[in-house]
Amino acid sequence: MATAEEELLQELRSKATELFLREQWAESSGLCSQLIDLCRAHLSAADRASDPDRFSKLQRSLCLALANRADAGSKLRSLDEALRDCDEALAIESSHFRALVCKGKILLSLGRYSAALECFKSAASLEPQGNGNAESLNVWLDKCKKLEYQSRTGNFDLSDWVSAGFRGEIPELAEYIGPVEIKKSEISGRGLFATKNIDAGTVVLVTRAIAIERGIVGGEGSGSGENKQLVMWKNFIERVAGCVSRCRRTRHLISTLSSGEDEEGLEIPDLSIFRAEASEKHDYPDEKLDMNKILGILDVNSLVENAISAKVMGRNKDYYGVGLWLLASFINHSCGPNARRLHVGNHLMVIASRDIRAGEELAFAYFDVLQPPTKRREMAAAWGFDCSCKRCEFEEKMQSKQELRDTETALEGGMDAGGVVYRLEEGMRRWNVRGKEKGYLRASFWAAYGGTYASEKSAKRWGRRIPAAEAVVDSVAEAAGSEERVLKVLVEQLSRSGGGLGGGAMVEMEKALKLGRGIHGKVIKKQALRALLEL
Numbered sequence: 001m002a003t004a005e006e007e008l009l010q011e012l013r014s015k016a017t018e019l020f021l022r023e024q025w026a027e028s029s030g031l032c033s034q035l036i037d038l039c040r041a042h043l044s045a046a047d048r049a050s051d052p053d054r055f056s057k058l059q060r061s062l063c064l065a066l067a068n069r070a071d072a073g074s075k076l077r078s079l080d081e082a083l084r085d086c087d088e089a090l091a092i093e094s095s096h097f098r099a100l101v102c103k104g105k106i107l108l109s110l111g112r113y114s115a116a117l118e119c120f121k122s123a124a125s126l127e128p129q130g131n132g133n134a135e136s137l138n139v140w141l142d143k144c145k146k147l148e149y150q151s152r153t154g155n156f157d158l159s160d161w162v163s164a165g166f167r168g169e170i171p172e173l174a175e176y177i178g179p180v181e182i183k184k185s186e187i188s189g190r191g192l193f194a195t196k197n198i199d200a201g202t203v204v205l206v207t208r209a210i211a212i213e214r215g216i217v218g219g220e221g222s223g224s225g226e227n228k229q230l231v232m233w234k235n236f237i238e239r240v241a242g243c244v245s246r247c248r249r250t251r252h253l254i255s256t257l258s259s260g261e262d263e264e265g266l267e268i269p270d271l272s273i274f275r276a277e278a279s280e281k282h283d284y285p286d287e288k289l290d291m292n293k294i295l296g297i298l299d300v301n302s303l304v305e306n307a308i309s310a311k312v313m314g315r316n317k318d319y320y321g322v323g324l325w326l327l328a329s330f331i332n333h334s335c336g337p338n339a340r341r342l343h344v345g346n347h348l349m350v351i352a353s354r355d356i357r358a359g360e361e362l363a364f365a366y367f368d369v370l371q372p373p374t375k376r377r378e379m380a381a382a383w384g385f386d387c388s389c390k391r392c393e394f395e396e397k398m399q400s401k402q403e404l405r406d407t408e409t410a411l412e413g414g415m416d417a418g419g420v421v422y423r424l425e426e427g428m429r430r431w432n433v434r435g436k437e438k439g440y441l442r443a444s445f446w447a448a449y450g451g452t453y454a455s456e457k458s459a460k461r462w463g464r465r466i467p468a469a470e471a472v473v474d475s476v477a478e479a480a481g482s483e484e485r486v487l488k489v490l491v492e493q494l495s496r497s498g499g500g501l502g503g504g505a506m507v508e509m510e511k512a513l514k515l516g517r518g519i520h521g522k523v524i525k526k527q528a529l530r531a532l533l534e535l
């Protein structure tokens with residue numbers, strides 16, 4: 001290659017590297033593009049046969065520039081383009097170390113674990129070429145193997161993190177789709193359904209946020225909480241719009257979500273389009289998504305992170321995080337939920353909060369369901385719907401009972417909690433309310449039950465006139481799945497009895513562990529769960 005030509009290429013390459021190291025990704029990518037154009041122009045004019053040495057040097061320069069642009073592009077989250085660059089480089093030189101590693105990293109971040117593993121393995125087989133990069137390559141290889149295993153088996157272990165009180169490093173999680181399918185729902189529009197029987201505590205789904213925005217609202221500092229929330233919402237919308245414009249697959253997947261209009265008429269997408277591993281097999285249509293549609297979709301599907309992620313992030317109670325998780329967006333709300341969501345970093349895990357039968361719809365609570373019907377109606381209205389779950393249907397019918405309405409008024413009016421429990425239990429006996437429906441009403445009056453069992457004195461005072469705490473815990477958990485407050489009553493009961501329940505204590509302990517798994521998932525080993533529950 002002519003020296004001047006070589007020098008120019010070298011100069012561009014050094015500048016691009018310098019900008020990359022200064023984290024000026026866009027500028028670095030721009031210089032790489034110049035380099036790529038230059039190499040391509042020289043290559044098309046060059047004659048391989050007459051100067052094979054120059055030709056292969058130019059090819060090498062082109063591959064390196066492509067790999068460098070891919071690196072910068074992946075930092076800018078332009079993953080489609082970055083992948084194309086890697087593929088172009090690998091088409092020229094199938095064993096290009098940098099292109100292989102860069103492609104592996106991109107595929108990994110896209111959740112395409114097995115394809116990523118292939119790239120890292122190929123790169124590892126070229127190790128001498130890696131020039132001392134073997135160590136960091138091994139880190140990537142191990143990470144990739146672990147994630148590939150999780151996404152294939154659904155085996156996640158959060159024990160260390162839980163034992164550390166949800167502090168410290170957030171565990172790395174793969175995306176995972178368990179035995180579920182999207183179908184028409186009796187609740188509303190489409191929903192996610194179990195295709196197999198699922199035990200309480202099983203991870204059903206793990207999905208990473210398309211975009212997330214976090215901050216502290218309220219508390220000290222300038223600007224009102226409401227203002228900060230507005231700014232965060234605006235940033236969040238921009239993030240989502242950025243993802244939509246950069247990635248055709250994301251754009252298509254987001255377009256399948258409900259924007260709240262004509263939910264019954266919405267198409268039922270094939271679940272496989274959400275499987276990152278299979279994304280290569282799908283030709284995602286290049287559709288337009290205007291801002292109004294995006295806003296409608298975000299309004300209906302965005303979720304606010306829960307307390308655990310707040311702890312993870314080391315934030316205080318004013319912490320607020322809003323995000324969009326694609327497949328989880330097909331999960332409807334129920335006041336008698338069978339699933340819970342657990343936020344771990346940017347991932348949302350959906351966990352069975354009780355045993356689920358094959359064919360049953362999965363549903364989690366969008367808001368606190370241990371509340372009476374009137375309160376829940378208000379919360380559903382704030383979400384923009386009238387809840388049509390089985391529990392609401394049943395309680396709607398029960399609203400004809402004046403005595404039940406009076407009991408709700410008595411609870412709100414501050415009547416003694418034990419008295420409210422007694423009245424409700426008596427009423428249920430007369431109205432012949434049984435089974436799950438008993439659990440529904442007890443869940444609605446949970447404040448009274450929780451209050452009564454929380455104090456040894458009041459529990460004693462009401463004695464046998466009200467049911468045993470363990471029986472109430474069972475029925476509420478059956479109706480509304482595991483819940484921290486419900487579990488707390490059982491754990492308190494256990495610690496009060498100090499194991500004095502004899503053989504019964506073991507049964508209750510197992511029950512507490514099962515409820516614990518329904519909250520935190522089987523993902524946690526028994527010992528860590530015991531520590532968490534302080535059993």
Ligand SMILES: C[S@@+](CC[C@H](N)C(=O)[O-])C[C@H]1O[C@@H](n2cnc3c(N)ncnc32)[C@H](O)[C@@H]1O
Nearest residue numbers: 188189190258329330331332333385386387388
């Ligand atoms: C995140 S989406 C759930 C999936 C949605 N059904 C679909 O077809 O895409 C939330 C929307 O589903 C509907 N929805 C969810 N749970 C509901 C419930 N319990 N009762 C009535 N509508 C519900 C509401 O329209 C809500 O705004």
